[in-house]
Amino acid sequence: MTTSFAPRIFSGIQPSGGLTLGNYLGALKRFAEYQGQGAETIYCVVDLHAITVWQDPEKLRHNTREVAAAFMASGVDPEVSVLFNQSQVSQHAELAWLFNTVARVGWMYRMTQFKDKAGKNSENSSLGLLAYPSLMAADILAYHATEVPVGEDQKQHLELTRDIAAKFNHDYGVDFFPITKPMIEGTATRVMSLRDGSKKMSKSDPSDATRINLTDDADAIAQKIRKARTDADPLPGSMEGLQDRPEAKNLVNIFAALTGESADQVLARFEGQGFGAFKPALAEVAVESLAPITEKMTRFMADPAEIDRIMGRGADQAAAIAQPIVERTKEIMGMIRSR
Ligand code: AMP
Ligand code: TRP
Numbered sequence: 001m002t003t004s005f006a007p008r009i010f011s012g013i014q015p016s017g018g019l020t021l022g023n024y025l026g027a028l029k030r031f032a033e034y035q036g037q038g039a040e041t042i043y044c045v046v047d048l049h050a051i052t053v054w055q056d057p058e059k060l061r062h063n064t065r066e067v068a069a070a071f072m073a074s075g076v077d078p079e080v081s082v083l084f085n086q087s088q089v090s091q092h093a094e095l096a097w098l099f100n101t102v103a104r105v106g107w108m109y110r111m112t113q114f115k116d117k118a119g120k121n122s123e124n125s126s127l128g129l130l131a132y133p134s135l136m137a138a139d140i141l142a143y144h145a146t147e148v149p150v151g152e153d154q155k156q157h158l159e160l161t162r163d164i165a166a167k168f169n170h171d172y173g174v175d176f177f178p179i180t181k182p183m184i185e186g187t188a189t190r191v192m193s194l195r196d197g198s199k200k201m202s203k204s205d206p207s208d209a210t211r212i213n214l215t216d217d218a219d220a221i222a223q224k225i226r227k228a229r230t231d232a233d234p235l236p237g238s239m240e241g242l243q244d245r246p247e248a249k250n251l252v253n254i255f256a257a258l259t260g261e262s263a264d265q266v267l268a269r270f271e272g273q274g275f276g277a278f279k280p281a282l283a284e285v286a287v288e289s290l291a292p293i294t295e296k297m298t299r300f301m302a303d304p305a306e307i308d309r310i311m312g313r314g315a316d317q318a319a320a321i322a323q324p325i326v327e328r329t330k331e332i333m334g335m336i337r338s339r
Contacts, residue, residue, distance in 0.1 A: 007038060007147065008146050008147070009034050009042065009148070010043075010143050010145035010148055011027065013028070014047075016053070016063065017203040020212060021191055021201060021211065021254065022151065024214060026151030026188050031043055031149060032075030039146070039147065042081065043076055043083050045068055047060060047086055049136070069300035070293075073214075073297040073300060082321075083310065084311055085314075088312070088315035091142050092135065095142045099141075099164050099168070103133070103134045107133075108133060113132070114133075137164040142321075142325055143321050144325060146178050147183050151184070152190040153190070164177075165178065176332060187253045187263050191253070192246065194210050194227075196229065196247075197248075197249065215294060221286050222287065225282055225286060228279070230251065230275045231275075235272065237272075239252070241267075248275075249263075251278065258285045259285055
């Protein structure tokens with residue numbers, strides 16, 4: 001028997017520092033677009049994930065509110081989506097523990113994000129950093145989410161979520177957890193560094209010139225694009241011609257994701273032109289799309305109490321969905337419920 005699950009989208013973003021254009025195009029912009037398309041949408045600021053590497057408590061509070069503000073500024077409407085903060089819904093941590101007994105240690109050591117973040121001295125990383133994907137599976141499966149929009153870098157974690165769901169279902173002879181579908185879609189599933197086309201644009205890169213932050217003003221955005229690494233060749237008429245030009249490819253993909261065109265459509269307009277013409281045009285669309293978001297974020301951040309109120313209400317809505325699912329999980333595993 002295969003249970004059918006109602007379409008439900010879940011995704012999360014860590015409050016572990018400023019957000020980048022990669023987070024916006026690979027995640028936030030799409031989160032807003034999925035609203036009202038037939039699936040319920042649930043979005044979460046995942047602070048329990050952020051603390052797998054040490055966070056300054058005061059900064060964590062600031063960053064948590066800032067990510068909440070970024071969700072709303074990007075068009076996630078708390079009247080339409082459930083928007084909340086992970087640590088306020090205790091079912092995430094509870095289900096993660098149950099999944100820690102289902103997942104295997106070897107699965108965790110294989111995760112490339114763990115290897116990257118743990119670095120050479122992995123014995124000294126937190127146990128939470130190793131178990132991170134188990135918590136991520138709990139985030140998703142506590143809601144029986146069927147689809148998860150993320151950037152390319154999260155693909156391996158989502159495969160592990162599917163493995164945990166399948167092993168749980170198998171070990172307990174049930175068909176209780178859905179096998180979640182990753183949604184890695186669009187032209188910006190992997191926005192690259194402005195300085196090195198082989199590296200992901202990341203909030204943790206030591207050089208600020210590699211990324212556009214959602215808090216950058218128009219001048220900073222224009223300057224970073226002007227200084228972005230490129231080559232001296234003119235642009236070809238289609239993406240096939242950019243195969244060995246990672247930096248050029250990245251800028252064209254960013255342009256396309258910002259305007260909602262395909263990369264080939266963008267190239268059709270710029271064919272034969274150099275970066276002297278392309279970069280100012282890109283800076284203009286980037287500023288035009290990001291300035292209103294930055295402005296809205298600033299407005300939300302001016303009223304932290306209102307953000308907290310919205311996130312508190314979201315947490316109540318989230319807990320109402322997750323609580324019966326986690327209760328049922330415990331029952332399936334043999335735990336007694338006497339109150
Ligand atoms: P994080 O900031 O690591 O919590 O990531 C939040 C979301 O943004 C995830 O869905 C990531 O896959 C996505 N993301 C982060 N960096 C990039 C990037 N450079 N390109 C595309 N998506 C990204
Ligand atoms: N691991 C994700 C990242 O680093 C964040 C995340 C945590 C997440 N839980 C999730 C994403 C659940 C999607 C679904 O980007």
